[in-house]
Amino acid sequence: MMDVKRVISTIERKYIVNNLKKEERIDGRGLWEFREFQISTDMVASAEGSADVSLGESRIITGLKYDIGEPFPDLPDEGVCTIMAELLPLASPLFERGPPDEQSIELARVVDRGIRHADCVQTKKLCIKEKEAVYILFVDMYVINHGGNLIDCGGVSALATLISAHVPEGKYTENGIEWTGNYLMGEDIVNELPLVLTYGKIEDMVFLDPCLPEELVCDGRLSISVTEDKITSIQKSGSATFSMDEIQMLGKKSIEIGKELRNKLDLWQYKVKIE
Amino acid sequence: MVLIIKDEYPDKLFREDGKRLDGREKTELRPLKMEVGVIKNADGSAYLEWGNNKIFAAVYGPREVHPHHLAKPDRGVLRIFYRMATYSVFDRKRPAPGRREKEISMIISDCIEPVLFLELYPGTAFEVFIEVIDADGGTRCASTTVASLALADAGVPMKSLVTAVAVGKIDGEIVVDLSGIEDKAGDADLPLAITWFNDELSLLQFDGSMDADEFDTCLKLGKEAAEKIYQIQLDALRSKYISIQESVNQSSNTSGGDE
């Protein structure tokens, strides 16, 4: 619609709200419809796994790097997977240079929690030697274009990156850690496929996958991470309040839509083969 | 903790058949692909794949300068922000910009400034954000090339595009367009950029050792290579519009045939 500006015009909000009341959205989608996902993986040669995911006009390029470090004392036999997000000033005039702000931290945290609590990354397989050496995986998301709903885009992007992973496998010897010549592949690391679904709320209307103008005018958002049959994390942001009924309805709907989306995306097709 | 695989350099940078490690001749460029208008939110944008280098550039502006004291009352400023993604290099890079990135930003900004008419935009700034997604040698040249393309895509008045390329010496031989390994293990590296409106050099750095004759050959080979890249740049800029034109002509021809 209009240029992305810090100030949203009053008529833009009115226009979106009035049409939502008639169950019409500005881009012609239904209330519970996602925009088109476009996924390609393993295009960054320097990374041990990467994905380029577009959701409508939003685009995130994610890469995976690894390091070997000591495990946390309370989890001596588990590796670590950290997720970082950067809202590049290249992606939108709304993003500023400088250290990560609340928005980028929220994006990373919500995606991270969705993956962490779904038993997605099998951290036990990332252990080389108990109490001594484990893998630390860094999943870094870079937003290339901001077209709204970065959380859902980032969730798929992080997941596709982990699936496309090919991390050199190490074994522990007295001289240090040696490369076995094999790789830890995506299917060794990833177990469950959690998806994040974000709903926008304006006044009393709730809808899936807000695009940029909708996201800018909406009162609040609810992000629900779901696996095949379970809800694994929820994040409410913005100043809107949600009723109990709404949340129950959205929880059920999320599992339903999540199942459909999981089948449609068929993320396992993006695993990498190494000769 | 010890790294599993070391980033090792080979002893020889030429294969037995006299070609370079990636199979190129001495004056051959790596495959190049450029595209403009890839980032919709930006005023102008470009994407470049140069060998394994993958770089995005976006232009915003002219717009207000933040912080305000950087604004100049009589002219605009060109601010370039060159950044590398954490996963673009062999060892994970720290997310915060380092000294190298700041230096390269400044170099690129100085390099592109001569082709712009900044005096027409007092008190404002053109901001060019360059994001290196994947790096494999020669990113400063690739970034300069893609930044000038993004500025042209934004419709900023400019005297000409700027093209940059690196020339260097590996194992005693002069070669064009150093790859990552050749850059690190080679003897000398000479990135240069040419502003085409006056055919002069606006970026020049040199590290290594060379005698005067070798240096002359370098400059000559660099100019020849840059000319090839310049044509690809121009094609990328035109193709955005020409492809639309062609699809329009095609559809009007087919619909004409139906009637």
Add this chain to the structure above:
Amino acid sequence: MEEDESEVQEDDEFEDEETTRELVVPGEVLTEDVNNFLPGRGTILNDTRDKIISLHIGLKQINKNYINVIPLRGIYTPQPGDKVIAIVVDKNPVKYRCDINAKDDAQLKPKNTARRGRPRFGRGKDFSRNQRDDSNTETFDIGDILIVKVLSADRLNKPELTTVGKYLGKKNGGIVISIDPPKIPRVIGRSGSMIKMLKSLTNCNIFVTQNGRIWLRGDNIAYERLLIDAIYKIEREAHTSGLTDRIQAFVENEKTKRGIK
């Protein structure tokens, strides 16, 4: 304000007979014949004064002995007299700060927002208190969309706006979209042909302004969406010829495809 009409009746320079469809890029040599041609808009003489070169990606146009380049991308430069769509981004007692899609924000002073018609006196105002009487001027809020006229604009000062005049003032409904400002003449078409066609086919009110913003309002969202798609198609294909006919065919096609009559 339903009767809004775009007053802009500018000639479509893209369709000018002298405009070749030749696409030129920055730095491209347009002619070496400097004796017969002069550098016009979007071009300069090079340092050695023997070539005319282009400054933009654009279309080459020869007008008498001037060579111009019509840019395909670029920012809006305010000119006094332009009608533009502004959005109020900040306000204080002495001025409104408005974004007009130019490099500087413009300012709108309350004295330039005087209401049309007779001034209203009294009307329950308590003049005994030492209050400023602003009943003769309009008041706006941050985020309001205004149609304004540029009063003054130069390179050094911020542009100044006014809402006094025909068709000017605040918009209460509809939607605003933006396209590249250099492509606005194509949306208008030669002496308004494109805009008239779009209006009659989609039953929408349109107000096209020079800064690349277009206000529109239709009977229902299906028409509005169709019109927006058509405008974006014009923006995309602005450098091609025969645009009006093609857009007409597109709109009619899409109407049957989308099932709106």
